[in-house]
């Protein structure tokens with residue numbers, strides 16, 4: 001009997017990536033903060049548990065201004081790591097043992113000299129040849145300190161030479177506040193590091209169903225002829241949260257929902273939905289196509305925007321009383337190219353809404369010559385739910401089971417929890433951190449991509465900052481301002497009536 005070789009799509013990927021081993025130091029800057037404890041350290045722990053980080057190779061350093069001992073940092077993060085575990089597992093003990101804390105400022109050499117000394121000490125304990133070590137700096141910090149921190153890393157903490165080792169820098173969003181500040185930051189970092197050393201992380205690119213988009217679009221014959229202006233009426237990309245800015249009001253008020261979610265997370269999803277097929281899976285080819293589609297987006301018309309701010313947002317003492325910062329926005333993007341001319345893409349995001357959900361909703365056009373008179377029931381829709389409970393489903397018109405010839409809306413449903421029982425879907429950060437260690441930049445944002453993204457939103461953001469477009473009030477726990485639904489209808493979205501999706505049971 002012959003044994004079938006099952007290849008994963010990545011086996012044939014046209015990537016210039018060599019498997020990497022050897023001494024690895026992961027340095028989390030801003031280790032005392034929110035992101036570090038909630039996302040970065042838990043992601044590292046999951047990688048450790050799965051064997052991607054090996055005790056004999058890896059050491060993890062936390063760095064921040066707060067005075068803490070090694071044990072102090074471990075105590076801070078322990079509860080976030082042990083979620084779902086009974087007591088303190090052997091894995092957890094071993095992982096925490098790898099963590100060391102260094103305290104220092106973000107703009108003085110002393111701290112970074114000390115940090116370098118600690119990293120070098122760990123490297124020499126591993127008896128490695130100078131220059132073969134790998135140093136990964138993760139900036140879990142407010143962007144205001146990126147320039148000084150990067151300068152310090154460049155001056156005092158680089159891997160010494162290039163004998164197969166490397167230094168890589170992971171930076172979080174928001175990367176700038178508009179086109180000019182982003183470009184300034186890019187130029188600054190560009191003087192210190194090469195593009196291949198910089199990893200601009202957008203954690204939406206690490207989500208399972210976002211990573212599935214290219215496979216779905218380009219590995220299925222079914223979708224190829226349909227994915228265009230001839231068949232698709234409109235596409236929504238939606239992010240909803242059922243909680244407000246909670247404890248992050250000070251940060252949020254400076255940025256707002258467009259900079260926090262739409263300009264990065266939703267726009268990345270938009271690229272993958274709208275771009276053309278790349279030459280191959282080589283990261284540069286994929287990013288080239290993303291840039292092209294971003295450059296084809298037309299300037300945003302003011303009548304294609306609805307902004308909202310939930311009642312109670314300004315109760316946060318760190319939020320200014322006359323704030324016009326939107327906590328909700330619905331923005332219609334229009335692409336000027338052969339595939340998408342005339343198809344509105346509605347990007348919508350809001351905090352303190354009635355549910356927590358992120359999804360892509362592709363609505364198809366009406367069937368010409370409808371002999372079943374079923375059009376009023378609703379159109380075909382293909383929905384990709386990114387979270388919670390990953391799923392893809394296709395809303396279809398079918399014959400209502402029974403003796404009569406009547407129609408009803410139903411669905412073809414691929415709910416991951418049901419179809420892939422027992423399969424653990426990795427956290428976005430886990431996947432992306434592993435990519436940085438492997439040197440795979442496919443799921444990271446390139447400099448020109450970032451620039452094109454800011455070019456789309458900067459004129460609108462300046463109008464909002466200048467008070468030219470007002471945020472409309474909405475009730476927490478609602479769908480957002482009613483005007484957003486009106487905008488959706490104006491963009492051509494047709495609501496399905498009387499259809500209720502019944503979640504599958506296991």
Ligand SMILES: NC(=O)C1=CN([C@@H]2O[C@H](COP(=O)(O)OP(=O)(O)OC[C@H]3O[C@@H](n4cnc5c(N)ncnc54)[C@H](OP(=O)(O)O)[C@@H]3O)[C@@H](O)[C@H]2O)C=CC1
Pocket residue numbers: 030031032033034035036064065066106139140141142143144145172173174
């Ligand atoms: N939290 C989240 O869920 C997400 C965050 N991000 C991004 O990740 C980065 C870090 O976010 P988060 O952890 O929430 O941020 P925090 O506000 O928790 O800041 C992280 C650490 O940075 C230091 N710090 C805070 N403010 C300043 C300042 N003004 N100047 C110098 N140092 C400061 C503090 O450490 P110390 O005082 O000890 O030095 C703090 O513990 C940001 O860019 C954020 O936008 C992205 C996605 C989600």
Ligand SMILES: O=C1O[C@H](COP(=O)(O)O)[C@@H](O)[C@H](O)[C@H]1O
Pocket residue numbers: 203241260261358
């Ligand atoms: O980047 C951010 O993302 C989170 C939402 O992430 P998710 O993976 O839970 O969908 C959002 O709450 C936060 O405001 C924003 O900065």
